[in-house]
Amino acid sequence: MKKLVTTLAFIIALPVISRAQTADIVENHILPRFAELAETSAALTTAADADCAPESQDLQDAYLTAFDAWIAASHLRFGPTEIDDRAYALAFWPDSRGVTPRSLATLIRDQDAIAESADNYADMSIAARGFYAMEFMLYDETIREMGAANYRCKLTQTIAADIAQITAAIYADWQRDYATQITNPSTSGAYRTEAEALQEMFKALTTGLQFTSDTRLGRPLGTFDTPRPTRAETWRSGRSARNVAISLKSLQDLADRLSNADPDIHASFDRALERLDALNDPIFAGVAAPQSRIRVEAVQQLIDGIRNTVALDLGPQLGVAAGFNSMDGD
Structure with missing residues (x-):
């Protein structure tokens, strides 16, 4: 009888633990990241409107800050980020076929009127939208000198405004009901049980680690x-390793919350971050040389x-599995 009572108590406690974990993750991991993303994206629009020149330090700084916020939230590919392909509109990468620069070049060459407003630009191919398109506008030597300067200026401002609209919509949807x-x-909601909700968050952790590796x-x-x-992420803006570091730190926070701050898991992230920092290789150029390549492989x-x-x-401790990876594929 004593064993039965203990077992029942454990079963009853499981949903309480799961709900507490999901509430903590939503309030202290997810919402702050999307709030920061919306805020910094709005600041990017302000900077672009003030000075659209690609060499503008204020614009580049605003871009890097907003992109930092995206990387910190980029593993959260469920719910509001899935609506209308928002995550892909913010972050179309990898682009193994070079669609982004071709799309931007076509827009600039034709001075396409779709760049006149962010509302119109929402109908544009995702390859010409988001943070990776903005990187080309600000850092690619060919794109930043192509065509008419006034059109490039307007295109830069519109891409920034489009980013701001997307990120504001994501955050609003999280606040509104998600x-x-x-x-x-509930049986009528997106998640029927606490276990399903917890599985979604666990999948975000495993998917984020897989994408980074x-x-x-x-x-x-x-x-x-x-x-x-040159297939490294955002090598033009010199932030390939920076993206990995931000992602790992954000995933470490999620892992801490899922594992109740397991010291071994936390320390394993610290070791990876320390090894990454020791590379002193912002764009992973060292992969081309055998000795330095080994150090990147170690990370x-x-x-x-x-x-x-x-x-x-x-x-297994949480009673969940990684599940389907929505970021598989190119």
């Missing part, structure tokens, strides 16, 4: 015989170690 849906599951590091690493340093291996720990140890 936070309530995920923290208070396989894509942010894997693409520039290529193979030993054929390294691809990737540490991240893969975290993935294994999360999948094999943390997942």
Whole structure:
């Protein structure tokens, strides 16, 4: 009888633990990140309106700050970020076929009127929208000198305004009802149980780790015989390693909240961050040389170690699995 009572108490407690965890993650991990993203994106629009020149330090600083906020939230690919392909409109990458520069070049060459307003630009292909398109406008030597300066200026301002509209809509949707849906599951809502909500958050952690290892590091690493340093994320703006660091720190916070601050998991993130910092290689140019390549691979291996720990140890403790990865594919 005593064993039965203990078992029942444990079963009853599980939803309470899950609900507390999801509420904490929503209030202290998700909402602050989307609030920061909306705020910094609005500041990017203000900076672009004030000075649209690609060499403007204020504009570049606003861009980097807003992009920092996106990277910190980029693993949260569910709910409001999925509506109307918002996440992809903000972040169309990898772009293995070079669609983004071609799309921007066509717009500039034709002086397409779609760039006259952010509302119209929302109908534009996602390849010409978002943070990666803005990087080309500000940092690519060809795009930033192409065509008429006044059109490039307007296009830069419109891309910034489009980013601001998307990020504001994401944050508004979280505030309006999505936070309530995920923290208070119901049979008529997006999540029927606390376990489903917790699984979504666990999947965000595993997907974020996979993307950082396989894509942010894997693409520039290529193979030993054929390294691809210019496939590194945002190498033009010199922030490839910065993206990895921000992502890891944000994922570490999520892992801490899911694992009740497990010291071993936390320390594993610290080791990866320390090794990344020691590279002193902002754009992973070192992948092209055997000795420095090994050091980049070591960072990737540490991240893969975290993935294994999360999948094999943390997942079973939470009673969830990684599930389908919505970021698979190009």
